[in-house]
Amino acid sequence: MKKITVLTLIVGCLLSGQSRADDSQALQQQLGTINSFKAQFIQKVTDAQGEAIMQGEGNIALQQPMMIRWQQQSPDETLFVSNGEKTYYFDSFAEQVTIMNTHSLIDSTPFVLLTSKDPEQWAKYQVLATDTGFSVTPNKGIESQVEQLDIAFSDDKQALSSLTVMDTSGQQSLFTFKDAQVNQPLAATTFEFIIPEGVEVDDQSQGE
Numbered sequence: 001m002k003k004i005t006v007l008t009l010i011v012g013c014l015l016s017g018q019s020r021a022d023d024s025q026a027l028q029q030q031l032g033t034i035n036s037f038k039a040q041f042i043q044k045v046t047d048a049q050g051e052a053i054m055q056g057e058g059n060i061a062l063q064q065p066m067m068i069r070w071q072q073q074s075p076d077e078t079l080f081v082s083n084g085e086k087t088y089y090f091d092s093f094a095e096q097v098t099i100m101n102t103h104s105l106i107d108s109t110p111f112v113l114l115t116s117k118d119p120e121q122w123a124k125y126q127v128l129a130t131d132t133g134f135s136v137t138p139n140k141g142i143e144s145q146v147e148q149l150d151i152a153f154s155d156d157k158q159a160l161s162s163l164t165v166m167d168t169s170g171q172q173s174l175f176t177f178k179d180a181q182v183n184q185p186l187a188a189t190t191f192e193f194i195i196p197e198g199v200e201v202d203d204q205s206q207g208e
Contacts, residue, residue, distance in 0.1 A: 024127040027134045030157060031114060036186050037062040037160060039177040043072070048170025060177070066102060066115045067191040081193040086205055088193040097195050101205040114151075114160075158182055 038061045045054040058072040068087075070080040079090040082102050089098040113122060113136065124142050128135045133152040138144045150164035159180040165173045195201060 023129040023134065024122060024125075026129060027113070027127050027136075027151070028117070028122060030153065032117065033183075034062075034159070035064050035183050037114075037180065037182055038184065038186060039160070039180040041175045041177050044174045044176075046172050046174075053171075060175075061186055061190050062115050063186055063191065064115055065117065068115060069190055079193070081191060083191045083193075088195075090193070090196075090199075094200075095198070096200045096202060097193075099201065099203045099205045154180070 038059070040059050041057065043054075043056040043058070044052065045056075047053050054075065056072055056074050056076075058070070058074070060071075061067075061069040066082060066084045068080065068082045072078045077092045079088070079092075081088045081090075085102055087100045087102045089100070090096075113125065116122075124139055126137045126139060128137075130150065133150065136149045136151065138146070145167055146165060147168055148164075148166040150162075151160065152162045152164075153159065154161045159182045160177055162177060163175045165175070167173075
């Protein structure tokens with residue numbers, strides 16, 4: 001599940017309560033203008049010492065509320081799809097599909113903030129404004145393998161330009177977006193997943 005945890009990464013900071021509230025409100029307002037988002041991405045991963053360990057590429061699609069399609073095309077082919085209710089993670093090399101309950105999964109990742117206006121979800125995270133955007137960290141008691149999520153916006157503030165994710169080991173993943181399309185209609189099938197025949201299915205949603 002290493003690749004799944006890549007989708008659940010963030011950083012921490014100590015701020016006054018009022019400052020956190022103001023920054024959180026500012027981020028919510030900016031993300032609130034993005035009802036849908038689609039782009040190609042380039043991924044660069046570095047270890048805790050800053051040494052490059054991997055580079056890849058793929059595509060992403062987001063839509064309110066809580067719909068995500070994250071497809072990595074290299075160096076491995078993997079697909080992460082959430083329709084708002086269930087989340088599917090498909091590893092084509094392992095020929096395995098993992099099914100999870102979206103509402104349980106998003107409780108431990110700040111990525112939900114990109115696709116949710118739910119006040120209960122936003123209350124679980126602290127937000128700090130930065131020179132290029134915002135840094136998001138989970139509140140104490142929120143279990144997450146993500147230590148920091150940095151969100152950067154394009155110069156015109158209309159689209160996401162990059163996401164930087166740091167995990168508990170200090171590994172950092174930078175996702176830089178290109179060819180972004182904002183608030184364009186997305187096909188209904190974008191967030192659907194049909195389980196291929198003959199693959200192993202690990203359904204974890206039934207016990208959640």
